[in-house]
Amino acid sequence: MRSAYGVETVRAAERELMARLPDGALMQRAAAGLAAVCAQLLRGGGPGRRPARRKVAGARVGVLVGGGDNGGDALYAGARLARRGAGVYAVLMDAGRAHGGGLAALLAAGGRVVERLPERLDLVLDGLLGIGGRGGLRPAAAALAAQADTARAAGALVVAVDLPSGVDADTGEVAGAVVGADVTVTFGAYKPGLLISPGATYAGTVRLVDIGLALPARPEVSALQDADVAGLLPVPGAESDKYRRGVVGVLAGSGQYPGAAVLAVAGALRGGAGAVRYVGPADQAVLARFPETLIGTGRVQAWVAGPGLGDGRLAEVERLLASDVPLLVDADGLRGLSPEALRRRTAPTLLTPHAGEAAALLGVDRASVEAQRLRRARELAERYGATVLLKGSTTVVCDPAGQVRVNPTGTPWLATAGSGDVLSGLAGSLLAAGLDPLDAASAAAYLHGRAAHHAAADAPVTAQQVAEALPAAWRTTSEASGAGGRARRVGVSGT
Numbered sequence: 001m002r003s004a005y006g007v008e009t010v011r012a013a014e015r016e017l018m019a020r021l022p023d024g025a026l027m028q029r030a031a032a033g034l035a036a037v038c039a040q041l042l043r044g045g046g047p048g049r050r051p052a053r054r055k056v057a058g059a060r061v062g063v064l065v066g067g068g069d070n071g072g073d074a075l076y077a078g079a080r081l082a083r084r085g086a087g088v089y090a091v092l093m094d095a096g097r098a099h100g101g102g103l104a105a106l107l108a109a110g111g112r113v114v115e116r117l118p119e120r121l122d123l124v125l126d127g128l129l130g131i132g133g134r135g136g137l138r139p140a141a142a143a144l145a146a147q148a149d150t151a152r153a154a155g156a157l158v159v160a161v162d163l164p165s166g167v168d169a170d171t172g173e174v175a176g177a178v179v180g181a182d183v184t185v186t187f188g189a190y191k192p193g194l195l196i197s198p199g200a201t202y203a204g205t206v207r208l209v210d211i212g213l214a215l216p217a218r219p220e221v222s223a224l225q226d227a228d229v230a231g232l233l234p235v236p237g238a239e240s241d242k243y244r245r246g247v248v249g250v251l252a253g254s255g256q257y258p259g260a261a262v263l264a265v266a267g268a269l270r271g272g273a274g275a276v277r278y279v280g281p282a283d284q285a286v287l288a289r290f291p292e293t294l295i296g297t298g299r300v301q302a303w304v305a306g307p308g309l310g311d312g313r314l315a316e317v318e319r320l321l322a323s324d325v326p327l328l329v330d331a332d333g334l335r336g337l338s339p340e341a342l343r344r345r346t347a348p349t350l351l352t353p354h355a356g357e358a359a360a361l362l363g364v365d366r367a368s369v370e371a372q373r374l375r376r377a378r379e380l381a382e383r384y385g386a387t388v389l390l391k392g393s394t395t396v397v398c399d400p401a402g403q404v405r406v407n408p409t410g411t412p413w414l415a416t417a418g419s420g421d422v423l424s425g426l427a428g429s430l431l432a433a434g435l436d437p438l439d440a441a442s443a444a445a446y447l448h449g450r451a452a453h454h455a456a457a458d459a460p461v462t463a464q465q466v467a468e469a470l471p472a473a474w475r476t477t478s479e480a481s482g483a484g485g486r487a488r489r490v491g492v493s494g495t
């Protein structure tokens with residue numbers, strides 16, 4: 001699991017550690033880790049683009065230096081690279097406030113202070129702002145961020161120090177100018193802003209340097225990895241039968257949108273429940289595609305309600321809201337939901353809106369949801385007393401107790417008609433198999449993203465192909481983690 005901690009938590013852990021270490025030791029740890037990653041990148045060991053020289057000696061390195069400790073890290077790392085023979089050119093945002101010790105170290109190592117970044121750089125260090133940054137970049141910082149962009153366009157690798165300047169460490173929000181990095185070297189802990197878009201998009205590949213911080217057991221935001229998801233996936237034991245594995249009910253589809261029913265069932269059939277029960281007018285379309293589907297009402301362990309339901313079926317959704325069965329509400333089912341109705345429920349509820357649906361539920365505009373994904377998902381979960389999976393550029397899952405997971409497997413190819421229907425079927429199936437809503441939602445988002453990668457292979461993909469690639473995604477996830485045998489055995493009680 002990748003665990004991310006907010007600024008206040010990181011600062012508290014830093015204070016605690018600094019009190020036990022000699023002055024400046026922590027910054028030296030950070031700078032040493034940063035310089036080591038840069039050296040590796042300069043030698044050609046990085047992601048994507050490769051610098052031309054393939055060694056540190058003779059490499060040309062630019063350093064953008066802000067007025068705080070983030071600039072200090074960058075200066076000390078620059079000094080280390082200069083000592084190894086790199087030509088290092090530092091641009092100071094405010095000469096009077098640059099970190100004194102760092103600047104002296106850089107100059108002593110042969111680095112130079114220049115007015116603007118020179119041309120033909122191999123690498124640029126963005127040390128403008130770290131966790132001390134607040135609000136949008138002010139003009140002097142924005143001007144230097146633009147120089148980083150120019151150098152990057154000309155072929156330099158941009159390495160963000162701790163986080164890309166302009167990204168809010170706690171939320172991933174970006175207000176105005178921002179540095180786009182190829183790699184971010186972050187210290188002590190991942191920050192939520194590195195895992196959540198738009199911030200995550202600007203961070204590139206994130207490398208964590210351990211500086212010895214002692215952090216709380218419960219992270220503020222986490223991102224599951226293969227082993228975590230493999231450990232959650234339901235695997236039938238020898239004693240399982242289809243009812244023990246859980247039955248998921250799907251209330252979806254309409255004359256206008258029969259396909260949504262087919263896609264939701266397609267996702268549900270691949271989610272580990274023992275059977276899928278379909279309720280709605282698209283039964284012939286569903287049966288034609290999936291003859292294994294049970295048709296009509298009956299006992300289920302979880303419901304999925306909403307995909308392609310169209311207008312006029314809210315009474316059916318309301319009946320499910322009044323039941324004591326775990327319920328996932330998506331798409332048309334989300335229209336007109338009242339927080340009170342959800343808060344009255346005794347069984348768990350999972351809402352799976354995209355940004356537009358989330359905006360309607362909150363009474364805000366869509367752009368504010370896109371720009372503030374974490375904040376809005378938290379707000380929704382709190383107001384509706386439900387677990388929320390907010391779909392989009394970074395899918396965020398948040399439960400009413402404030403636990404947050406972000407999905408690391410997404411791909412822009414998933415922005416295709418019907419892919420949300422597959423996701424809701426899949427997540428509902430995991431709910432029926434006995435996972436709690438936070439686990440069901442985050443495991444579903446993970447597999448769904450993986451399936452899209454499998455199916456798309458860097459080309460357009462259809463929702464149906466995503467559904468068909470789910471078994472491969474499931475297998476890859478279990479195999480990559482080596483956790484096949486550790487996965488949870490399914491046995492739903494009361495069936």
Ligand SMILES: NC(=O)C1=CN([C@@H]2O[C@H](COP(=O)(O)OP(=O)(O)OC[C@H]3O[C@@H](n4cnc5c(N)ncnc54)[C@H](O)[C@@H]3O)[C@@H](O)[C@H]2O)[C@@H](O)CC1
Pocket residue numbers: 014015018026027028030066067068069070071073097128129130131132133134135136137138141161162163187211
């Ligand atoms: N505290 C510690 O023990 C350690 C801190 N480290 C580094 O220190 C960083 C935090 O340092 P600081 O607290 O000095 O803060 P930063 O260096 O992140 O930023 C503070 C500076 O940025 C300016 N600033 C804030 N918002 C701005 C905006 N929107 N536009 C332009 N300028 C803005 C402030 O006026 C101040 O000069 C971390 O991100 C990390 O890089 C590391 O060295 C590890 C150890």
Ligand SMILES: [K+]
Pocket residue numbers: 070126127128129130160161162163164165
């Ligand atoms: K930075």
